[in-house]
Amino acid sequence: MKISKTTAQNIVNRAMKVIGKSVNVMDEHGIIIASGNAGRLGQRHPGALLALRDNKIVEIDRELAEQWRYEALPGINLPITYLGKPLGVVGISGVPAEVRPYAELVKMTAELIIEQGALLAQEHWSRRYQEEFLLEAIRGSAKPADLKRRAAALGLDVSGRFAAVVIKCRRPEEFLLTHRLVAYLEQPKFKQWVVMTALDEITVLKALAAAQEADEKLLQAMLPEGMAAQDFHMAAGAAFSGADALHMAYQTAASTLAYAQTRAPEQAHYFYRHYRLPALLAEFSGSWQAQELRRPLEALRAKDSRQIWLKTLRHYFDAEGDVPRAAQTLFVHPNTLRYRLAQIEQITGLSLHKTDEQTMLYLGMLLHED
Numbered sequence: 160m161k162i163s164k165t166t167a168q169n170i171v172n173r174a175m176k177v178i179g180k181s182v183n184v185m186d187e188h189g190i191i192i193a194s195g196n197a198g199r200l201g202q203r204h205p206g207a208l209l210a211l212r213d214n215k216i217v218e219i220d221r222e223l224a225e226q227w228r229y230e231a232l233p234g235i236n237l238p239i240t241y242l243g244k245p246l247g248v249v250g251i252s253g254v255p256a257e258v259r260p261y262a263e264l265v266k267m268t269a270e271l272i273i274e275q276g277a278l279l280a281q282e283h284w285s286r287r288y289q290e291e292f293l294l295e296a297i298r299g300s301a302k303p304a305d306l307k308r309r310a311a312a313l314g315l316d317v318s319g320r321f322a323a324v325v326i327k328c329r330r331p332e333e334f335l336l337t338h339r340l341v342a343y344l345e346q347p348k349f350k351q352w353v354v355m356t357a358l359d360e361i362t363v364l365k366a367l368a369a370a371q372e373a374d375e376k377l378l379q380a381m382l383p384e385g386m387a388a389q390d391f392h393m394a395a396g397a398a399f400s401g402a403d404a405l406h407m408a409y410q411t412a413a414s415t416l417a418y419a420q421t422r423a424p425e426q427a428h429y430f431y432r433h434y435r436l437p438a439l440l441a442e443f444s445g446s447w448q449a450q451e452l453r454r455p456l457e458a459l460r461a462k463d464s465r466q467i468w469l470k471t472l473r474h475y476f477d478a479e480g481d482v483p484r485a486a487q488t489l490f491v492h493p494n495t496l497r498y499r500l501a502q503i504e505q506i507t508g509l510s511l512h513k514t515d516e517q518t519m520l521y522l523g524m525l526l527h528e529d
Contacts, residue, residue, distance in 0.1 A: 160238075160241060160244075160246065160277065160523055161187065161246065162184065162186055162187075162192065162247045162273065162525050164192050164193060164278075166272060166276050167184035167186075167192045167193035167329070168184075168193040168275060170173075170182070170184050170193065170249065170269045170272050170273075171183070171184055171193045171194060171195055171263055171395070171419055172270065173268055173272065173388070174251075174265045174268050174269070175470040176193050177261075177265075177268070178251070178258075178264070178265065179262070180249055180252060180254065180258055180261065180264050181194070181195035181196055181251075182194070182249065182250065182252070182254050182265065182277075183195070183196075183199065183204065183248065183250040183255075183369040184247060184248070184249050184250075184269070184313075185204050185207035185236075185247050185248040185249075186220050186246075187245065187247055187459055188201050188203075189204050189207040189208035189211060189248070190202070190203055191203075191207075192203070192247075195252070196252075198250040202230070203230070203232050203259075204230070204231050204248070204250065204427050205211065205227050205231050205420065206219050206227075206231040206234075206236040206248075207231075207236055207247070207248035207250065209236075209238065209419070210236045210238045210248045211245055211247075211248060212322065214245060214380065215238070216235060216236070216237050216238075216240055216262065216346060217236045217380070218234075218235050218236075218255040219231050219232070219233050219234055219235075219255070220233055220254075220255055220439070221233055221234070227257075231252060232252050232254075232515060233252070233255065233460055234250055234251050234252040234253050234255065234258060235255055235258055235259060235262045236249070236250040236253060236386075237249055237250075237262055237263075237265070237266040239266060239269045239273065240247055240269050240270065241270065241273050241274060241277060246273065248481040249266060249269045252484070276374075280405065283421045285313070288313060289313055289315070289352070289354075290354050290355075292306070292310065292313060292315070292403070293310050293354040293364065293428060294354060294356070295406040295407035296317075296401075296406060297323070297354070297356070297362060297364070297406055297408075297410075298406070298409075298488065299403065299406040299410075302482045303402035303403070306402075307402070307456070313461070313509060315352070316366075317352065317404065318400075319367075319368065319400065319404075320367050320368070320369065320399065320400040320404065321364055321365065321366055321367065321398060321399060321400070321404045321405055321408045322364075322365050322367050322372070322373040322395060322396055322397065322398040322399075322408050322412075323362055323363065323364050323365075323395075323396045323405070323408035323409040323411070323412040323413075324362070324365065324377070324378065324393055324394070324395050324396075324412060325356070325360065325362050325363075325393070325394050325396075325409070325412040325413050325415075325416045326340070326360065326361045326362075326363065326365045326381060326391050326392070326393050327357075327360045327361075327391065327392045327393075327416060327420070328359040328360070328390065328391055329389070329390055329391060329392060330342075330390060331358065331359040331463075333390075334358065335355050335392065336386075337358070337359055337361065339386075340361060340382070340383075340386065340391075340433045341353060341355060341361055343382075343383045344361065344363055344381065347367060350366070351363050351364060351365045351366075353365040356413075360391075362409060362412070363381065364405060364408065364409075367398050371398070372397075372398055372411050372432075373395035373396070373398065373430065374395075374430075375428060377395065378393050379394060381393060388427045388428075389427055390428065390479070391425075392411070392416060392419075392420045392424075392429070393427060393428050393429065394412045394415040394416035394419060394420075394429040394430070394431070395412060395415075395428075395429070395430050395431065396408050396409065396410070396411030396412030396413075396414075396415060396431045397411045397431050397436075411431045411438060414431075414437075414438035414439070414441035414442070414466070415429050415430070415434045415438045416429060416438045417430045417441060418434055418438055418441060419433075419434050436525065437525045440522070440525055442527075444526055449526050452519060452522050452526055453523050453526050453527050454523070455507035455508065455519070455520060455523055456507075456520075456523045456524060456526075457527075458506055458507060459472070459503060459506050459507055460527075462506055467499070468499065468502065468503050469524075469527075470489070471485075471489065471496065471499045471500070472500075472503055472524055473524060474488050474489050474518065475496070475500065476521055476524065477510075480511075482496055482497060482500075501517050503520075507520065524526060
C-alpha cells in the first residue's frame, strides 16, 4: 500500500487546521508529496529518509538544518505506518521544542486518515466484487461450483431459499431517485442483497423462510417514506433454493415485470404467481415455434382494423370460457359474443371447442401481447 497524493494532502489540511503549523507528508522514498508550502513539493527530504531507514522520530534543529544546507527545515519528522509497515513520514515545521507537543497527535491523525482511506477502499472493492458476483449469479453466466466458491470468499451465504424483486423506475431520467432507493435498500437492517441491473432498474435478493413467499407487505417495505409507489413498477418472482436459486428467482421476477408492465401499466406491484404462464413464455417468444403460434392472431388482426376480435378473444379467455361472464365484461349480448367467436374460429382456422386448438389460440394471444 502507498500513500496517495490526495490522502497526503488531506493529512496536511487536517493537521494544519488543528495545530496551525506547516506540515509535510513524504512518501516511502522520502519525497514530499503534500505540504503546507507548495514550493517544497517534489523535493527529497533527508530527515524523512533517516526516519524511514531507522524507523524513528527525527528532530531537526537549526544547526542540523544548516549542516544539511537547508534541504530540510527545522522541525520533527515521524514515520507513519499501516498494519505495522512503514508507508512514509509526516513532518511538522518549526522549532523542535515548540512543535514537539503536537508530534504524536499529528502522527495519530495521519495514521487514522490512512486507515480510514484503506477501509473505504476495501469496502469499495468488496462492494464491486459483490455486485459482479450477483450479476453473474442472476444471469446464470457462471458455473455453480465457481459461484459457491466466490460466495464463500465474499462471506455470502447462498445456501438458503431466495426470492427476487425487480424494481424499475417509471421516470428513467430521475437518476437520483434510483440511487436514493439503492442507498435505502442497502441498509444492513434489511438483510438483503441489492444490485443495479440497469440505470433505472434495481434487483433485490431476499432470503425467505421455508413457507414464506414474496407478498404485498414485502413490496411495500421496499420504499422509504416519502417515495411514491406509483413512481416504480415492482415485480416479485418465485422463491427457490439450490445452485440456481438466484438465477431462477431473478428470471421469474424479470419476466413477470417485462410482461405485466405492458399489460397493466397502471399497477405498481406484480407477482409471478399472477402471470406465471406469460412469464414462462418470455424466453420462448423469439423462437420459430412462437412465431407459428402467433400466426393465427396475425391473421385475425389483419381482418380486424378496430381490434374487436382480439379484444373479444382476450375477454373470453379472461372469463375462462364463460360466455355470459365474458359478454358482461364486453357489454354485449351473449349471442353477439357467440357470433364473434364463430368469426374468430373461421378466420384463424382453429376451434375453441378443441383443447389443442384452443390452447394454441391462448398461447398465441399471450405471445402476441408480449
